[in-house]
Amino acid sequence: MTETMIGVIGGSGVYDLDTLEDKRWVAVESPWGLPSDEILTGTLGGVKMAFLPRHGRGHVHSPSTVPYRANIDALKRLGVTDVISVSACGSFREEMAPGDFVVIDQFIDRTFAREKSFFGSGCVAHVSVAHPTCPRLGAACLTAASEAGIRVHDGGTYLAMEGPQFSTLAESKMYRDSWGADVIGMTNMPEAKLAREAELCYASVAMVTDYDSWHPDHGAVDITEIVKILTGNADKARDLVSRLPGLLGAERTPCPHGCDRALDYALLTAPEKRDPMLMSKLDAVAARMLT
Numbered sequence: 001m002t003e004t005m006i007g008v009i010g011g012s013g014v015y016d017l018d019t020l021e022d023k024r025w026v027a028v029e030s031p032w033g034l035p036s037d038e039i040l041t042g043t044l045g046g047v048k049m050a051f052l053p054r055h056g057r058g059h060v061h062s063p064s065t066v067p068y069r070a071n072i073d074a075l076k077r078l079g080v081t082d083v084i085s086v087s088a089c090g091s092f093r094e095e096m097a098p099g100d101f102v103v104i105d106q107f108i109d110r111t112f113a114r115e116k117s118f119f120g121s122g123c124v125a126h127v128s129v130a131h132p133t134c135p136r137l138g139a140a141c142l143t144a145a146s147e148a149g150i151r152v153h154d155g156g157t158y159l160a161m162e163g164p165q166f167s168t169l170a171e172s173k174m175y176r177d178s179w180g181a182d183v184i185g186m187t188n189m190p191e192a193k194l195a196r197e198a199e200l201c202y203a204s205v206a207m208v209t210d211y212d213s214w215h216p217d218h219g220a221v222d223i224t225e226i227v228k229i230l231t232g233n234a235d236k237a238r239d240l241v242s243r244l245p246g247l248l249g250a251e252r253t254p255c256p257h258g259c260d261r262a263l264d265y266a267l268l269t270a271p272e273k274r275d276p277m278l279m280s281k282l283d284a285v286a287a288r289m290l291t
């Protein structure tokens with residue numbers, strides 16, 4: 001049994017978690033650079049919490065420049081065990097309407113201008129992301145959303161695009177009709193992959209703000225319309241998050257799906273060939289493998 005610490009990564013529109021008790025913004029140093037912002041630590045219902053605004057307070061970082069590695073490393077370094085990502089998204093499905101939430105279970109990664117791994121020359125590792133989100137954590141998010149009276153969909157494929165521009169009409173139709181994506185956003189990759197490398201359970205709650213550009217009755221994405229929806233979604237996200245401590249509890253059992261043991265057989269580089277510099281940067285992410 002270990003102690004649960006819930007990490008929340010707040011996306012567009014979610015820059016604070018004012019429901020936390022004993023809250024304090026703390027600067028966390030990471031060998032992977034500066035995280036997006038300080039991290040708000042505190043407790044909720046006796047469970048330790050850490051909140052990080054993905055784009056920083058005041059929305060400073062674009063989807064391509066969010067320091068994804070530093071963010072995941074900093075959360076792990078603080079002792080976070082379970083990460084909930086809450087993100088704005090466009091919808092490819094009529095029934096996933098603006099204001100609805102989707103508990104994501106798959107991703108298509110179309111990003112190309114981001115660092116995607118903690119590993120590389122000097123310590124090669126390959127983790128599986130066949131099932132990139134944690135079913136236990138996702139189930140808790142689904143229950144929390146239902147209890148909060150949020151219209152929520154159980155499962156969905158999130159297409160991560162590079163951005164920052166929204167998709168063309170041709171792209172939007174292709175992602176929806178040929179690729180089978182359900183929603184689109186710009187940030188959950190490589191975040192989810194990095195969380196898996198860091199052996200953190202990761203769940204993604206996508207909050208629909210628009211119908212992207214495929215929908216014949218809605219036309220092109222309109223950022224002013226998105227911003228209007230974001231505020232309501234952010235309030236619902238805070239309600240959802242405030243229910244998670246009660247559902248997850250303060251005492252944590254090992255993940256039944258193995259998220260917290262993802263590195264068990266992943267490291268390929270022979271111990272004597274490992275780069276000491278890289279290994280020292282991996283002190284939090286791969287802590288379990290280095291002791």
Ligand SMILES: CSC[C@H]1O[C@H](OP(=O)(O)O)[C@H](O)[C@@H]1O
Binds near residue numbers: 185
């Ligand atoms: C505000 S519209 C586009 C912007 O919103 C989403 O951010 P996040 O995933 O952090 O909620 C989307 O990915 C874009 O970055």
Ligand SMILES: Nc1ncnc2[nH]cnc12
Binds near residue numbers: 088091184
């Ligand atoms: N249509 C869309 N495409 C990409 N990211 C988004 N975030 C919110 N709506 C989006």
